[in-house]
Amino acid sequence: MPEPPLLLTLDLAGTFAFALNGAITGLRATRLDIVGVLTLGMMTALGxxxxxxxxxxxxxxxxxxxxxxxxxxxGGALVAFFLSRPLRRFALHIELFDAAGLSLFCVTGATKSLQYGLAVAPAVILGAVTGVGGGTIRDVLVRRVPTVLTSGLYAIPALVGAAVAVAAVRTGVYGLPAALGAALACFLIRVAGIRYNLNAPVAPEARDGE
Amino acid sequence: MPEPPLLLTLDLAGTFAFALNGAITGLRATRLDIVGVLTLGMMTALGxxxxxxxxxxxxxxxxxxxxxxxxxxxGGALVAFFLSRPLRRFALHIELFDAAGLSLFCVTGATKSLQYGLAVAPAVILGAVTGVGGGTIRDVLVRRVPTVLTSGLYAIPALVGAAVAVAAVRTGVYGLPAALGAALACFLIRVAGIRYNLNAPVAPEARDGE
Amino acid sequence: MPEPPLLLTLDLAGTFAFALNGAITGLRATRLDIVGVLTLGMMTALGxxxxxxxxxxxxxxxxxxxxxxxxxxxGGALVAFFLSRPLRRFALHIELFDAAGLSLFCVTGATKSLQYGLAVAPAVILGAVTGVGGGTIRDVLVRRVPTVLTSGLYAIPALVGAAVAVAAVRTGVYGLPAALGAALACFLIRVAGIRYNLNAPVAPEARDGE
Structure with missing residues (x-):
């Protein structure tokens, strides 16, 4: 079945954001040449x-x-490659590209899963998987423990965004405003998590251990 | 096609065992918060x-x-999270949860592959892949060389369990006792391997090198 | 649909080359026993x-x-295991096995993708993904940054080989000579890249930084 225009648009916006993020990660984490940067950016964006x-x-x-x-x-990966020096000034902002991709993909992942006949709970989970998938592939490739494991507020905003999108579809109010609202909910929680370094509770053992 | 009750039961038991194992691994390997522990437990269990x-x-x-x-x-991951301190006393037992998941999944993987029309040899291989899959994803995410590569007696018991299950299906004696027997065969070999630190032969080169 | 004989032959040749390469990597990178070597060889070959x-x-x-x-x-993995000492003399040649697998798989991946109805550009990309897939899985499992990221001339020859194969299919000249020609184009570029340590340009930032 063909992709509906709204899904395609949001998916492409998320793809661009993740391509920027993946390519910049490649420029920083290891000394990659243009092909490596392009490859990492595309894997992050499309994964x-x-x-x-x-x-x-x-x-x-x-x-x-x-x-x-x-x-x-x-295109996103090439922009990151050629503008890597000016982009450097915006040191913090690489996380924002990741947050944007996460927010858009959790919404498209959840709504597309519903289209393919999945029930509500699996659609929410698959939305979150779509959101965190690219960044997890990126982290494994550059040998970092994936953000989804180390940051409490990475999976949770993705689940929230996906849940809002699924609720909107099920109540018949889904459309551009609802989709952007769902993505915004995810984005704001994620950014608050980065800004205030929020984390979910750790286990009693770990707390006492230090 | 719907899952038959026996397959579903064994699959869920294996899922629970792997969730405990994955979550405890997350608690030990890195200082993860509750969301990270839950995520690693679920990826290990469902992978x-x-x-x-x-x-x-x-x-x-x-x-x-x-x-x-x-x-x-x-549920398995949450149990591990909240009982992490009492569970600590059973230091060795985290490997037993992994062995239990391995044993149950190699059986369900092999029998489900036969149901979907695969031949005998591929069904045995896919059974083993099902068994070792979750633990391999877990190890990659926490940046360890996967157990399936470093321990000689990890893939082999999974292949044995899968082969016994496939033989039982093909000879028409498959049922709860046969399924548990196949899982037990895998489990005992795996536990013997852990207990006596058994490994398969290493290459001549490596042997002489030391 | 059944595999055509040409596709099957090239695929098996690539499988053998990658199995040798993956198994030798396992023998060198970590002290793996025969099961680990076999597993890593098979994952590299089949991935x-x-x-x-x-x-x-x-x-x-x-x-x-x-x-x-x-x-x-x-079979390829076992050959590597038992001949690991004589193979040691050919220190450089492990890369050649990888190059051979890359070259054959980019051709089979591209032509099979066309058979399954994909368009030209996606078939080229999927051909390259097929070529680099096994080696990337191998590198992730033994915890190396994947070659496809660090070596400029790894993805590019795979894309070239896939593009030549797709062009041959589309112009109706595909057959054993065209397939081998496409694989040879990939192989020669890759080997030249290894021999002369060629890389694609790095970002301005990285260049100036040192």
Whole structure:
């Protein structure tokens, strides 16, 4: 089935944000050349959607059926490569690109899962998986413990955004405003988490241990 | 096609064991908060089954179609989180949870692969892949060399358990006793391997090198 | 649909080359026993094809439907294990096995993707993904930053080989000579990259930083 325009638009916006983030990560984490930066940016940008499509049985994944995905992902990575010096001044902002991708992908992942016939709870989970997928692939490739494990407020905002989107679809109010509202809910929680370094509770053992 | 009750029961028992193991690993390996522990526990618990279902073309994976999987995985991880201190006394036993998950999943993976029309040898391999999948994802996420590579007696018991299950299905004696027997065969070999630190032969080169 | 003989032959040749490479990597990177070496060799050999088949919706993957894949992969890994000492003299050549697998898999990945109805650009990308997939899985498992990120001339030759193969199919000249020509184009670029340590340009920031 063809992608509806709203899903495609949000997906492409998230793809661009994740491509910027993945490429900049590549520039910083290791001394990668342009091909490595492009590859890491594209894997970060396209990974979440590919995982989502494989899991819901949308085969081949949208990434390989609609050329804009590949072009937008490559474009985002190239922008990051060529503007790496000016972008450096915005040191904090690389996390914001990741937060934007997370927010948009949790919404598209959840709504596409509903379209493919999944129930409410699995659609919320798959939305969150879509959101955290690309960043997790990125972290594994550059050998970091994935953000989804180390940051309490990474999976939670993705689940919130996906839940808001699913609720909107089920109550029949889904549309551009509802989708952006769901993404914004995720984005704000994530940014608050980064800004105030919030984390969920740790286990009693770990607390006492120090 | 719906999951038969025996497959579902064994799968859920394996899911619970792997969730305990994955969550405790998260508590020890890195200082994760509750969301990180829950996420690692669930990925460990659900990873093997998701990989199996993607490979045999059961789409979407059972994990996302039957809510008990998500609930049991989350429950196992939460139990590990809140009981982390008392569980600490049973230091050795974290490996036993992994062995239990391995044993149950190699059986369910093999029998489900046969149901989906795979031949005998691929069903045995896919059973083993199901068994080792979750633990391998866990190890990659916390940046350890996966157990399946470093321990000689991890893939082998999974292959044995899967082979016994496949033989039972093909000779028409499959049922709860046969399934438990196959799982027990895997479990005992794995536990003997841990207890006596058994390994398969190493290459001549490596042997002479020391 | 059954695999055409040309695709199967090239795929098996690539599988053998990657199995040798993966197993030797396992012998060197970590002190693995025979099961670990076999496992790493098989994952390296079969990983790219499995990823390709999952992405194009060929389910279950050819690896699990045609027994020669499993046998050839296991055979390659066992050869590497038992001949590890004589193979040691050919220190450089482990990279050549990887280059051979890369070259053959980018061609089979691209042509199989076309068969499954993908367009030209996605088929080229999926061909490259097939080529780099196994080696990337290998590197993640032994905890190295994947070659596809660190070496500029790894993804590029795979894209070139896939593009030549796709062009040959589309112009109706595809056959054994065209397939070998496409693989040879990839192989020569890759080997030149290794030999002369060529890389793509790095970002301005990184250049100035040192």
């Amino acid at each position: 979440g959607g590919v995982v989502r499509d494989v899991l819901i049985g949308a085969s081949p994944p949208a990434t390989f059926r609609y050329w804009p995905y590949l072009v937008v992902a490559a | 093997g089954g998701v990989v199996r279902d993607v490979l045999i073309g059961a789409s979407p994976p059972a994990t996302f179609r039957y809510w008990p999987y998500l609930v049991v995985a989350a | 790219g094809g499995v990823v390709r088949d999952v992405l194009i919706g060929a389910s279950p993957p050819a690896t699990f439907r045609y027994w020669p894949y499993l046998v050839v992969a296991a």
